[in-house]
Amino acid sequence: PALLTSFHSYLLTPNLRILVVIGAGLSAASGLATFRGAGGHWRNFDAMTIATPEAFNADPGFVWQFYQMRRRAAFAAKPNPAHYALAEAAKRCRDFLAASQNVDGLSRRAGHPEDKIEYIHGNLSTLSCFQGMDYGGFVESCGWKAEDQTQDLPIPDEGVVPREMIPKCPNCKTGLQRPGVVWFGESLDEKVMDRIQDWLEVQGPSLCLVVGTSGRVYPAAAYAKAVKKRGGKVAVVDIEDRGAEEGADWSFVGDAAVVVPEILKPLMERPEVV
Numbered sequence: 709p710a711l712l713t714s715f716h717s718y719l720l721t722p723n724l725r726i727l728v729v730i731g732a733g734l735s736a737a738s739g740l741a742t743f744r745g746a747g748g749h750w751r752n753f754d755a756m757t758i759a760t761p762e763a764f765n766a767d768p769g770f771v772w773q774f775y776q777m778r779r780r781a782a783f784a785a786k787p788n789p790a791h792y793a794l795a796e797a798a799k800r801c802r803d804f805l806a807a808s809q810n811v812d813g814l815s816r817r818a819g820h821p822e823d824k825i826e827y828i829h830g831n832l833s834t835l836s837c838f839q840g841m842d843y844g845g846f847v848e849s850c851g852w853k854a855e856d857q858t859q860d861l862p863i864p865d866e867g868v869v870p871r872e873m874i875p876k877c878p879n880c881k882t883g884l885q886r887p888g889v890v891w892f893g894e895s896l897d898e899k900v901m902d903r904i905q906d907w908l909e910v911q912g913p914s915l916c917l918v919v920g921t922s923g924r925v926y927p928a929a930a931y932a933k934a935v936k937k938r939g940g941k942v943a944v945v946d947i948e949d950r951g952a953e954e955g956a957d958w959s960f961v962g963d964a965a966v967v968v969p970e971i972l973k974p975l976m977e978r979p980e981v982v
């Protein structure tokens with residue numbers, strides 16, 4: 709309809725700069741639970757007893773049992789047409805950056821170019837070292853990280869898990885291995901934040917495409933308004949009508965797996981940019 713036609717013509721603006729903000733709704737069609745909608749993780753668990761360094765410090769086994777389930781689900785899931793459409797659009801637009809809040813690895817598995825996406829909340833296939841909370845309540849770690857680690861940890865799926873059963877950091881031998889995802893209260897990677905901030909500062913016609921996020925968690929929740937403030941436009945794709953909340957110029961209501969390929973179609977005709 710008219711909405712799609714006007715979006716498609718804006719997509720063809722010369723030198724358009726695109727920032728995509730990605731949330732759990734992008735992976736819903738791949739069968740992965742979101743956080744706050746029906747069946748969402750935070751409907752079944754209290755985030756503060758699971759997704760914080762304090763929670764891990766208090767009961768690492770309980771937290772690992774939650775992340776072990778999510779790791780298995782994510783590694784068994786398949787990218788859906790929206791992951792592929794975003795990956796193909798990224799290959800065809802010179803100035804394209806995705807800020808993904810998702811840790812499920814599906815954008816990577818859809819072939820999304822690594823230099824055109826930032827995984828701002830980490831990845832479930834990453835493990836890192838947790839030495840505990842220092843006096844300032846900051847997590848200490850030796851800096852060890854393991855990427856692409858997808859096999860199960862030797863932790864039972866239920867029952868109390870004694871601390872000694874949690875695998876130790878192979879580097880410092882004192883820290884515990886933890887999921888390589890950002891928890892509430894933890895800071896995001898500085899250089900990732902700087903890269904997105906730099907992207908926002910550069911002038912020129914721009915578009916913020918918000919896909920499948922409830923806009924509850926910062927800094928990702930602020931990007932659409934930042935683009936709008938600098939004269940850019942905002943498009944929202946969500947199963948609910950979230951357009952008004954984001955001050956969107958276009959609000960596409962539906963399953964991302966169906967809507968995203970449709971709205972990005974004009975970009976697919978372009979050659980890949982090297």
Ligand code: APR
Pocket residue numbers: 730731732733734736737742743744745748755809810829919920921922923924925945946947948950962963964965
């Ligand atoms: N297609 C499009 N959007 C969908 C679909 C779908 N099939 N299914 C659900 N949605 C939308 C919901 O309407 C909601 O707006 O996706 C959004 C999911 O919101 P949340 O569950 O809050 O997930 P998200 O916004 O990604 O959470 C952000 O919160 O817990 C932290 O770190 C975690 O990265 C996560 C962050």
